[in-house]
Amino acid sequence: GSPNGLNGPNGLLFGPDGGLYVTTQGSVAANGQPDFSAGFPSQVLRYDITTGVGDVFISQPEPLFGFISFLGLATGPEDGNLYVSDFANGLRRYDFTTGNEIGVFDTNYTGSFANTSNRIGSLAFGPDKDLYTVGFDFTLAGNPGTLLKFDVNSGERTIVAGNQPTLERPIGLVFRPEASSVPEPFLSTALLAVGLAGISLKRHQAH
DSSP states (O other): OOTTSOSSEEEEEEOTTSOEEEEEOSOEEETTEEEOTTOOOOOEEEEOTTTOOEEEEEOOOOOSSSOOOEEEEEEOTTTOOEEEEETTSOEEEEOTTTOOEEEEEOOOOSSOTTOOOEEEEEEEEOTTSOEEEEEEETTSTTOEEEEEEEOTTTOOEEEEEEEEEEEESEEEEEEOTTOOSOOOTTTOTTEEEEEOOOHHHHGGGGO
């Protein structure tokens, strides 16, 4: 690993400029395990796919709950902004031209904003143009998952399905291209949520 390098890469997204954007969690591999001892930051990097040259598009922000671990990336279908999920909590919105932060959506559904027992996975925009993410409560047996959605214009948060025991420790989600309407939670295959007990994410459960 090296400062501002691909230290624990997570999400990938091609931006409107043709660049490849990558989130990193700030870890390096040591004996098959993630090692955070070097203190590398969690960032969003941008790469020119022609030259392979990369730079830091978004530096690590101030954490909401003790640490930052960027995961998913998505482009707003209406505003063209960049949305980034943070495993520690929160969905961050950035100007996709300047990289400046516009705001943070509160994903803490298990406690006050000063204390949380949930973590957040990746994110995706649905056919209704609302922003969806998955989370799980790491204090409960089986880490039951929850599906959240946000109206990015009003900031309103809705729990679509809460503490689902069949959705164990979800990390990813995706809408199938043929989905034409928002499905009822877990009653349609149009929305697929993926649960991964990712080794690289286990480190944070103790926080």
